[in-house]
Structure formats: structure tokens, C-alpha cells
Amino acid sequence: MTSNRAKEQAGASADLRVSDLDVRFGDFKALEGIAIEVWPGEIVGVIGPNGAGKSTLVNALTGVVAPTAGTIELCGRALQRERPNARAKLGLLRTFQTAELFGSLSVNDNISLGIRRAVAERGRDAARIAIERLGVGPLVGLKADDLSGGERKLVELVRSVAGVPDLLLLDEPVAGVPVHDRQRVIELLRDHIARTGASTLLIEHDMEFISGICDWIYVMAAGEIIASGPWAAISTNEVVLEAYLGSSV
Template sequence: MSHPLLRADGIDVRFGGVHALRGVTVAVRPGEICGLIGPNGAGKTTLFDVLSGMRRPDAGTIAYDGTDITRRPPVWRARHGIRRTFQRQQLFGQLTVTDNLVVARDWRGGVRPMARSHRERAAGVLHACGLDALAGSYAGALPVGQARMVELARALADPPRVLLLDEPASGTTAEERHRLASVLRRTAGEEGCAVLLVEHDVAFVRELCSRVVVLHLGRVLAEGTPAEVGADPAVRDAYLGTGTDSGPASSAGVGGGS
């Protein structure tokens, strides 16, 4: 098994008297799609803030390809291949879909022929994501499901090494979820990208992820295959006991049992 491409080790985060993360250790390897699940308030988005450089941990380290990047800012991480999407879409609403993707590569330079290569790459990614018909549409006018696909496409416009996806399937149709899963499998399998995704649609996680990490009250509660995690009594107790999640992320767990 390959070494982790991105690893968080012993992460602690406090917000005043609230201990949001407590000694959290999580790693994701090249070509792997790993799911991060847990009840609301478990610390999932806070962990993403730490991994993406938006928040510095109070304790612990972040290693990228074996190098400590704990103090590296978000821009450095993004330019070195660590890309993130957000729970609430962060598109440039007044730009077209194509221009949203081109912007993601502008830091490399925009003079010809580089500008042409940016647009060629954007067109290729839009095609792979099934978004050709939306290329000239303004991003701010898109419904949620399409906006999430555009946000994923933008994260892929400049080839990533790590994808951190915060609820990428939320608000999508069944067809969009199928397309999303297909794109992520190809990105991980063919391009060796490491994918870590936060998702409340546990059926989607079960279908897509080879490994699942469960956070609860700021700690890693369980880790393993979807079947192993779904059969873990502690995981079932966490969901049943908090009352914060219902539906797919409930007592059925990620193992698919009843």
C-alpha cells in the first residue's frame, strides 16, 4: 500500500471553551476515495479547514507527500495540488462556467499561448463532467446540483493531487450523483488523485468509498471499510444517541444493515 499523500496527525482545535477536534489523525493515499462521516457538529468541516490551511490547529501536524505543511497558507496548498470545495457553493456567479474554470489556472499566467491552453483544459474538464451545454451560462444562475458539478470541475481544471470535497452530492439529482461518482472514480483511479469527502448521503459513501472514517464529538470514533464501519456498535450508538442526523445517516449506518 502506498504512503499517505495527505496526513493529519494528532489535530486539536479549540474555539474558546469548545474542543472541536481532539487528537484527530486521518490520512488519504494516492488513488484512494475515503469518506469522512459523522453527526452534525462532529468536526468534519473544521478538519477540512485545517487540511486546506484555512485554520491552523492548536496542536498536531499536517504532512503533504511526507513534508510538514502545517504552517503553509491556503494559497500555497492550492497551488501545490490540494483543492477544496465547500458545503455552500463558492462559485464566481457573474462569470460564465468556462471562466470559472479558467480562473483556477490563471495563476500560471494568462498570455498566449497559455491562455489558449487554459480554455482547452476547461473545455476538456467540462466535457468529462457532462457540462458542455453550460459552458457559456453564468454560474450564479445555476441550480444547486449543477453548481456543485461546476465547483468540482473548477477543482479539476488545474489537475489536483488531493481533493477535499465538502458534501459534493448535496442537492444533486440521481443522474448528477451518478456522474459525480464516475468523475471521482476516474480522477482517483486514472490520475492517482487522493480524494477525501464529507458526505451525509451514506448510500453514496457506501457505493463510492473504499474506506470510511467516522468523527464524533471531535474524535475519530471508527475507521475501516464501509461494511466494517456500518457494523460497529459505537457508530450506531453515536448516530442514534445524538438525534442530529436522520434518514440515510441513521441507524442503517454505512454497512447497509437495518
């Protein structure tokens, strides 16, 4: 994997730029001074122990919670005042820790909702490729309520990719997904980026998955970014190891 961060020096613009982001709940500071960049073509990971603030970060980026301070820019456009649906229309699509599908609808109908967010032909092509890559073709006629947890995660990913977003925000994309299907997720995301030039920011606890897919990684603890870099640097960083209670990440 080759990071595209050199594009900054070549005058390119980041797909996502988060600067000095704070989130408070009363007297509790959930996030402080968060600064994150995701460049075109990158897959960027955010990791950290439970309670680090990862979920709050996702909610701030998607408009579920309002930041106390700081800026969020998608392709140069400020998002912090935009509602969640407006952010989706502007090109920021997400998945959830627990896949959110319309249970009474078929898998095919759920995916079709994603296609509507894109130019029709591009959306259909993206959906077709994602269905093939993830092997979910046999599921398309089933109701979403009849799927396993792992199958729901894969279908939600297909729906998001079908929207052809500028930035795909994935919240634990392989949680509950069988190990043998995780390589398919990696291949889909890399293919999607290669075809569209989009980027991905993902939150994940599976370090084998993170190490195998991410160009750049941010590490959070107690609401702050404590380290960033490629996996080779992160996995040997003493500050990171201490944040994980001395265990190998």
C-alpha cells in the same frame, strides 16, 4: 474497489497524513487527536452526525483555522503553517458545502481559473473530460449566478479537477445534485484518480454515495475519530450506529 493501504507496507508515501490534530476555540475543544491517512489512488470518506467536527476538520486541513496541536502533511510536506492559497499551490484543492463560484463570470471562465493551477495541457484535458463526464457542456456559456444549486456544485467540481491536484478535498460534493447525476460524479472521480494517481478526501452525509465510492471511511463524533474501516465494517459497527442515535448509517 480495492484499497491502496497496502502501499504503506511497500514503502509508498501517503498523500495526506494528519497526526494528533487538535483544534480549540477558547475552552471548547473542537477536534482532539485526529489521525487520518489518504493514500495515492484512494477515495476516503469522513462521516459523522451534525456537530461532529467535520467542518472544523476541513477548515484545519485547508488553513482556514489554525490547529492547536498536531501535524498535517501533504505528500510529505508539513502544511500546518501554510496559508490557504499556499496549500492550494502545493496541490490541495477543495470544494465547499455551498459552491463558491464567481457569479458574474461565465461557467467557462470559472473553470479556466482552475486550469491555471495546473500545467496548461493537463488542466485543459482534465477540464474537458470533467465537463463531458458531468454533462455540463450546455452550461459553459451561462453566468454562474444563473445556475441552480446542483449545477453550481458540478461546475465547482469541474474547476477543482481542472487544477489537477494531488489531493482533492470535497465538502458534501453531491448536496443538491440530482440523484441521476450522482453516478456521474462517482465515475468522474474514479476516472480522475486512474488518470492522475491523485487521491480524494470527501465529507458527505449521503450514505448511499459514501458506500458506493469510498475505499476507506473515518467516522467522527464529538470532535474525535470513533471508528475507521471499509464500508462493510463501518455500516455494522455498534459504536457508529450509536453515534447516529441507533439508526442505520
